[in-house]
Amino acid sequence: MTPGMIFLVLAYVLSQFYRAFLAVLSPVLATDIGAGAEDLAMASGLWFVVFAAMQIPVGWALDRIGPRLTSSVLLALGGAGGAAVMALAQGPGWVTVAMMLIGIGCSPVLMASYYILARDYPAAVFATFAGVILGTGTLGNIGAALPLAWAVASIGWRGTMWGLAGATLLVAILLALTVRNPAPHEGNQKGSVLDLLKIPALWPIFVIMFVNYAPAAGTRGLWIAPYLGDVYDADIGRIGSASLIMGLAMIAGNFFYGPLDRLFGTRKWVIFLGNLVSGLACLGLWLWPDGSEVRSIALVAAIGFFGATFPVIIAHGRSFLPPHLVGRGVTLLNLFGIGGVGVMQFASGPVFVRLSQDAAPAQAYSQLFGLFGLMILAGTMVYLFSRDRTG
Numbered sequence: 001m002t003p004g005m006i007f008l009v010l011a012y013v014l015s016q017f018y019r020a021f022l023a024v025l026s027p028v029l030a031t032d033i034g035a036g037a038e039d040l041a042m043a044s045g046l047w048f049v050v051f052a053a054m055q056i057p058v059g060w061a062l063d064r065i066g067p068r069l070t071s072s073v074l075l076a077l078g079g080a081g082g083a084a085v086m087a088l089a090q091g092p093g094w095v096t097v098a099m100m101l102i103g104i105g106c107s108p109v110l111m112a113s114y115y116i117l118a119r120d121y122p123a124a125v126f127a128t129f130a131g132v133i134l135g136t137g138t139l140g141n142i143g144a145a146l147p148l149a150w151a152v153a154s155i156g157w158r159g160t161m162w163g164l165a166g167a168t169l170l171v172a173i174l175l176a177l178t179v180r181n182p183a184p185h186e187g188n189q190k191g192s193v194l195d196l197l198k199i200p201a202l203w204p205i206f207v208i209m210f211v212n213y214a215p216a217a218g219t220r221g222l223w224i225a226p227y228l229g230d231v232y233d234a235d236i237g238r239i240g241s242a243s244l245i246m247g248l249a250m251i252a253g254n255f256f257y258g259p260l261d262r263l264f265g266t267r268k269w270v271i272f273l274g275n276l277v278s279g280l281a282c283l284g285l286w287l288w289p290d291g292s293e294v295r296s297i298a299l300v301a302a303i304g305f306f307g308a309t310f311p312v313i314i315a316h317g318r319s320f321l322p323p324h325l326v327g328r329g330v331t332l333l334n335l336f337g338i339g340g341v342g343v344m345q346f347a348s349g350p351v352f353v354r355l356s357q358d359a360a361p362a363q364a365y366s367q368l369f370g371l372f373g374l375m376i377l378a379g380t381m382v383y384l385f386s387r388d389r390t391g
Helices: 003-020 022-033 037-053 055-064 067-087 092-106 109-120 123-137 139-143 146-178 193-197 200-212 214-232 236-257 260-264 268-287 293-306 310-318 323-357 361-383
Strands: none
Touching: 003 022, 003 037, 003 067, 003 092, 003 109, 003 123, 003 139, 003 146, 003 214, 022 037, 022 092, 022 146, 022 214, 022 236, 037 055, 037 092, 037 214, 037 323, 055 067, 055 109, 055 323, 067 092, 067 109, 067 146, 109 123, 109 323, 123 139, 123 236, 123 260, 123 310, 139 146, 139 236, 146 236, 193 323, 200 214, 200 268, 200 310, 200 323, 200 361, 214 236, 214 268, 214 293, 214 323, 214 361, 236 293, 236 310, 260 268, 260 310, 268 293, 268 310, 268 361, 310 323, 323 361
């Protein structure tokens, strides 16, 4: 691991933090600036939508400009700038603007590291290294649980956000100083995203990418706090503990899946079985939304652990990419992955409000988790038509 890769992983820790921290801040934001569950669902969804939309220009920039400037400039302007806007927030609209800026800032960091992996490392170890990066970066989920709750209790949420703005700016400066661009690709081959869309083998992979991360990200980043609060009357300490457990499960899942393609000689069936179990865990919350807080936390942890096939899916898609379009290819895959989260985050707020009008909280959350489960199982069935490849 070069210094540049280490700081890219640190930047990804921040990215994971920023996609999950609203769940813990939701009680104080509701009290201080009137940002309710629907407002935060929209802001969180727009983070993912903007993040996904940025994958197209980020892919072009990685191939043409390189990961050093792409990651450092966007993280400084969007990430640190968005955290500062959040610290100054006076209402729900400020939170939305802040999250959109942070989404822009975080959009290149994981793909910059994957781009360097794809260009400078053997293809056979891509999934393993990608899983290590993703698993280590998911420590941001841990920071967005109990540590964030402690920081907010100690210095307030505005002071916490100012500290995060400074930390994000520092990491961006370190990226500019340490990241090294891979050597230019030999030859004058040209291409675009349209060329990638013409590769039939990628389409079932796009589908599983679209549904894979949405249940875990939606639950951990948005719904775990109101779910436990409304159904089990959990306070911020219990919510932080449950968020910590799910975050640890997501980290463990990334490390668990990384070497499995080489161990079993298949990527397709590793991905298929993992997503199948994740979908069944969502349906478990649909069937048993209340009655046992321990069981509910175990099921959300299972969603996080078994759904952590993201790096293996990227590796599967990477195996079909032309060398000169690796940057645009991995970011296109990421667009589908993060875009799926954004669509579900954006839609889940209004859907839940409508459900809760005619049902008790437990039943409303039950139907929301059922929707997550049916979505991921449908995508898994489409993925059955994919071509396996481990090279």
